[in-house]
Amino acid sequence: MGLLHQPEWRIIDQSAVGIHFQALQSFGTDDTLCNSVGSGQAPATARTWVHHNTIVLGIQDTKLPNLETGIQFLNEQNFQVIVRNSGGLAVVLDEGVLNISLILPKLEKGIDINRGYDTMWQLIQNMFTDYPQQIEAREIVGSYCPGSYDLSIHGKKFAGISQRRLKKGVAVQIYLCVNGSGKERARLIKNFYEIAKQGELIKYTPPEVVPEVMASLSELYEIPFTISDIMLRLLMQLKKFSSHLYSGSFNEYELEIFPGYYQRVVERNEKLKP
Template sequence: MAAAKQLLKQPSWRIIDQSSLGANFHALQSFAMDDTLCTSVGKGESGAVCRTWVHENTIVLGIQDTRLPHLQTGIQYLESEGYQVIVRNSGGLAVVLDNGVLNVSLVFPEGEKAIDINRGYDAMFELTKHMFKDLTTEIQAKEIVGSYCPGSYDLSIGDKKFAGISQRRIRGGVAVQIYLCIDGSGSQRAALIGEFYKRALQGEQTKFAFPTINPSVMASLTELTGQPLTIQDVMLRLLTSLKELSGTIFANTLQENENELYYNYYQRIVERNEKVL
């Protein structure tokens, strides 16, 4: 884990906080933002970035989900429950975003030496443990079977998952992304995705094995720690931890040279969503 901690010790962290933009901030914008920052960091035009973001009632599907035999039926169900649906440009499967879920992206420059995939995951795991060290020492990274978007870096307490980590790489830049279920009901979020898969599969056998969701294996950090956490509380924990682990943080927005990049990435993901959905 020393190598992961080393990765968090960047010369400085550029903080782009988009956690309070509200309903006008669309999830497609988020994925275009991360691709922009990944490119900018990879080119050496920016140092390491930590971006935070929250989206209202949105289901983010992975590429695999678009191959579900009755996808439109599943999407209609999610929309009837008040969620908008998008497809992200990276791997993984369906996840729930809402006002109780904080997303954090850490964007690292690869430099001379490539960053091993597990090292990127471990860095996010170490940061998360540091953020909540006064509340628990029980956070584990392992696959939680029955959760949505399962993977070997599911973060859990007592075998109940509260977070999932993914990665995206663009030419010399590595974006490690986590969703943290801060408050609300983890099992209700899971039940929603479980129902989506039921309706989108309708019992058909598919080449790819979609998860069978067990809502009882998912929870929010508020439920797991017994502490009434909010997005703002966790933002403070995040910024404090980055400062403790690295030393220097500064608030920032997109720079002029990044705006054009962002526009292009945004157009690309919008077109892709129109095609797929």
């Protein structure tokens, strides 16, 4: 039975919280949920969120020789910059990008890395079965934050998947470019890298970003999707995989441990940024 089949799914929807919800809180939240779901204090949880004008850098990006000037450039474009605690490289989050985390318990046999990725890929495919376009999972060279599970249609990437493993929980995370211009987002990251890599590259060479290989779901399907449209598709799918789907928030255990995880994320971020 697939990992999407769960006795119950709790939905924590933070997609409409707005500009006051910061990306560092998101990483602290997923770490909290990994702990609670993995230790049996909470059921399998799907969390959704949207952040306004935020660039999330990977740890490798912090090795760029001219990083400070690159961050200054992004700030001038009205983007805040943070460094995430999971793998990957720089990505763009804005009000047209929906993030989904599936937090799952590892159970006896555990969940290998590819199975986690395949679960998210399967979910996204299921969400769009009413369209003929095939959603592929393979690395899209020229995209930002390239990986073997880039999701694309006709060679144009619209989503990237990452994983966070903590205690006995697994968070499989995806960013979905729902609307807006994929090319413009890629151009922003391309410009950042061009500025930030000025100097002597010693430890890390950033990807060569080709804006034309990235697009949003609205551009690929030629339909003006909203975040709410995609949320509805997500909920309809999860309902098929569980007899009990409900909207929830942090329980008492999670409220108690969240401040510690959030503080850890903040401190790690402060160490990594210049």
